[in-house]
Amino acid sequence: MLRTLVLCCPDWAAYAVAPQACGPATAGGVPIAVLEQHRVVATSPAARATGVRAGQRRREAEAHCPELSFIVRDKGAEVRAFEPVARALESFGVPVTVRWPGWAALPTRGPARRLGGEAGLRSAVLERVTPLGPSWQLGIADGAFAASLAAETGTIVPPGASAAFLAPLAIERLGDPELADLLRRLGLVRLGDLAELPEGVVLARFGTAGAMAQRRAKGLEATAGAPRPVAVELGVGRVLDPPAERVEAVVLVARALAEELAEVLARRGLACTLLALEAETATGVLARRCWSDEGGWTPGLVAERLRWQLEAWLALGEGEGEGEGEGEADGGIAAVRLVPLEAIPATGRQLALWGRSVESAETKVRAERVVARVQGMLGEKSVLRPIRCGGRGPGEQILLVPVGDPAPRLVGTPDAPWPGRLPAPAPAVVPDPPPPARLCDRSGLLVAVDGRGRPSAPPASVQVAGGAIEAVRAVAGPFPVDERFWDRRRRRRRARFQVLTETGKGYLLLLERGEYRLEGRYD
Amino acid sequence: MVVPPLAEPLPDAKGAAAPGQRDERAAFSLLAQRLRPTALAREELLGLAPPLAELIGTPGLRRGSTLVVEAAPGVCGASSLALALLAGPAAEGGTCAIVGLPGLGLLAAAELGVALEQLVVVPDPGRRSAAVVAALLEGFDIVLARFPAGLPAATARRLSARAKERRAVLIVAGRGVGAPTATGPALSWGEAPEARLVTVASTWHEASGAPSGTPLVGLLAGREVEVVARRRRAAPEEVRQRLLLPTLEDEIQPASWRVEVAPAADSARAPRTGRA
CATH class of the missing domain: 3.30.1490.100 (DNA polymerase, Y-family, little finger domain)
Known part of the structure; x- marks a missing residue:
């Protein structure tokens, strides 16, 4: 596990836009709060002292501190203001990683050795960054998650002790409010409670997000098999x-x-x-x-x-x-x-559900949200998206994949030549499962197809799904297909007929093992 | 909402030699005209093939409307007609959903011009089809749905109202759409739909050069279908039109090619079929 130093400043959003106000009262410190979508995201120390907290609504915050002034969040300014800090950290000669402005991490191994241990590194870092910002929090532990929690108390967690350090902390510290809420209601109130559960059970019940949370709670990298x-x-x-x-x-x-x-x-x-x-x-x-x-x-x-x-x-x-x-x-x-x-x-849902052709992102988001709602009603596999794929029958050329699942590697490309495939138009009705049918010659016997693809007699009548017997006006076919003749178990020999009845109905019939089925209706 | 483009530059106070009060007022009224939010009628319409537009009586599918598509007993064509209605909006980038129609041929849909990337299907909504359609109307431009028999009139009215509120189009599939046979009672919908399209006759054309009546030749090539539309708003109330649906632009080859398909039993000489 990589020893990591995390430097963070919870008030960064406020400091970046109004550095003066974040100082002590003697140096012009006034209560300010930074708003994003009508909620407080950061405050100056003066505002915090009066009870204003991140997450409060504007009205709530004003109730705590009537003279509070509000500033709208400017993320660009935060990044700009943080750049000198990142520069200062880079001067230690190790790669610096920024997660958001006001949060940076660096591996301690090299600089710690040079500066006389991790305590020495801590004071060296603080010395560099103190002039660049207020109230820095600094922590060192195994891995970034443990280190950022250690930063809140300014601790250096000894190597290998991260799990023990995390165990008594509240489950909300995972940083995933929805999951934390669920875990709390299930009686898992500390990170240690989650860490103790068998891994397989957590994965089965809470999915990838749960498994990642558990690994974090154990003081490990969030993903099994650290990021490569x-x-x-x-x-x-x-x-x-x-x-x-x-x-x-x-x-x-x-x-x-x-x-x-x-x-x-x-x-x-x-x-x-x-x-x-x-x-x-x-x-x-x-x-x-x-x-x-x-x-x-x-x-x-x-x-x-x-x-x-x-x-x-x-x-x-x-x-x-x-x-x-x-x-x-x-x-x-x-x-x-x-x-x-x-x-x-990548394990999550794929982003491009709708391809590129959907006009605006808004349309797409709206449709995706609705699809998620229907999936909630009927189950994940209930909403499908059709994909063109290779095949001969009208049903075989469309693959239905649950929305949210990645497209499987297609069995065949639709553009490849598929000998035996009928030309357009395709039948507009493709019953699933195909109902039984009968195609008979003049004497009422089933029309058979021999090994060379020839019919035994001209078809004269057709009966579909146990309905009325209809006279045949025209027939095209048979279109014999011998699929996977090299594979004894999966081989299929079939023949298709396109039938037009005297009443003007078009049917696509499929003959397999001496039985006819209605594969499609030209509706 | 569209702000009409600035076709000509606004009169500039500096540029004019004597910017009188009248000029100013004219400039302001011009500005007001340009900045007034306008919802153009064509934005409320989804694309539609011209012959279908004539049937419905509007140049496109009006957002917020409900349509009913069905076949007269024993007549074909309703499924293709329903899919053809989806094709126009899908070509413009609209999103489509099909609910409760597991038997609808999606390959045929693609051939009729429905963009499959913009389509989702809920083949089996079970008993909750009304709830599913109500949800889908919120996020999709056009929803084609079949409901189980005996849908209460109140539910139907509510769904139509939802479509109207969400500016979506609801196409209700009636007799014959996506079903193996066109039988059963005519569809009753809670309130009069914008248009009720009923296929009353259908004639298939065979590939060119195929003498009709001879068995074993003549692939289906195109079809003429006669549709009667009963409209709520457009006049006259009832129109009858013949459509080519589906139609093939280029003529397919004469039916004689069918014999050249590789013989089934002769595996050694059979052409290499796709790696399925």
Whole structure:
């Protein structure tokens, strides 16, 4: 397990937009709260002292502190403000991972040895970041999850003791409110309670999300088989010519790149957990920042982060001018790259349920939500989506897959030549299961088809599903098909007839082992 | 909502030599006109093939409407007609759902122009078809559904109202749609649907050059179906029209090709069939 240092600041959203207000009262500290979707997400220390908490509604917060002022959240500003902190951490010479602005992690092994143990590293880090922000929390433990909980109390959990450290903590600390609520109602109130359960049982009852939560509660990496470094170079990039001076010019590219990356990863069945955003300036300076996300990156999320990060770099470059050697944005951004560094097998629902052709994302989301509701009513396998696949019969050419399941590897491509397949039009009714039918010659005997595909006699009458006997006006066929003749057990010999009755009805009949069935009705 | 595009630049206060009060007022009224939110009638319509549009009496499927499709007893064509109604909206990127019709041929749907990527099917909603359709109407542009016999009139009215409220189109499948035979009573729906389309006659055409009446030749190629539409709003109330459904643009080969299919028993000489 990787020893990890986590540095976080719960008030970052407030500090980033109003650093003065977050200081002590003597230095202009006033109660402020940052709002997102009408709820408080962060507060200044002065506001917290009066009882304002994250998660409260605006009205509630005002009740606690009448002189509270509100600021709307600006995630771009948070990233911009955090960039110097990330820089400071990078100066320790190890890769820094940012999960969100105000939360960064780094492996302790190298710097701890140099700086006289983990305690030494802690004081060195605090020394660097204290001028850059308020009330830092710092913790060291095995793995990022334990370390971020250790940060709240400022502890250094000794190696191997993470499970014991986590066990007495409340189940809500998992960071998954829905799952935590369920576990609490089942009587699992501490992380230790969840960790003690047999793994198979947890997986069976709570699915992948539950299994991941349990691994976290045990002080292990969330995914069994830790995220693997991506073996193949999967990065996507774009050269900007002329170099972009303003972020707006890069944003469109960012979105396209994010989509491209999502497709590259989806093709390999991977979900990215650690992503590096890289930008190269016209003067050849390379800026790079690693972002982590356990849930995997969606294109929208990637594009958003990339935009903020570029803003941060550009702002830093402007502010420092030519003062420091790093001076970004000299002559603008010349190239942008997204490189997935670590990935896990994608297990979640696939994003592209509806293909690309559905007009707007809104339509898609609306439809997906409704489908989820119907699945809740009738079961996961009740809502199906049709996929064209190879085959000869009208029913065989359509594969029905439950919505949310990935498409299986198709048994055959629809465009391949399928000898014996009937040309269009296909029957508009394909009963399942096919009802029995009879195709008889003039003397009332069933029409047979011999080994060479010849009928025993011209068909004269047809009877479908035990209905009335109808006279035949025209017949096409037989269309014999000998499928998988190389496989004794799965071999099927069949012949199809297209029948038109005197009453103007069209039937597709299937003969197999001397029995006719109604495969389709031309309705 | 669409703001009409700015066809000409607004009169500029700086540019005009003498910006009188009248010019200002004209500019404001022009601005007000341009910024007024307008829902164009065509946005309320989903695409529809021209002959079908003539039947229904509107240039497209009106959002919020309910249609009934069925066949006269013993007549074919209702399933194709229902699928053809789905094809237009699907081609425009609309989402479709089919409920309670396990026997509907989806290959035929694809051939009629329904984009399968935008389609979901709930083949067996059991006894909850009304609840399922009510839910789907909230998220899909068009829902084709078959309900079990004896659906209460009140439920039918409620579903129509839901379609109207959610700006979706509900197509109710009646006799013959997706069923092996077109038998049973005519569909009764709680309130008068926007249009009730009934297929009353259907004639299949065989592939060109096939002498009709001779067994063993003549693949089905196209079909003429006669539809009677009873409409609630458009005049005249009842129209009768003949449609080619389905139709093939290019003529398929004469029926003689059928003999050239590989003989079944001769496995050594049989062409390599698909790796199924």
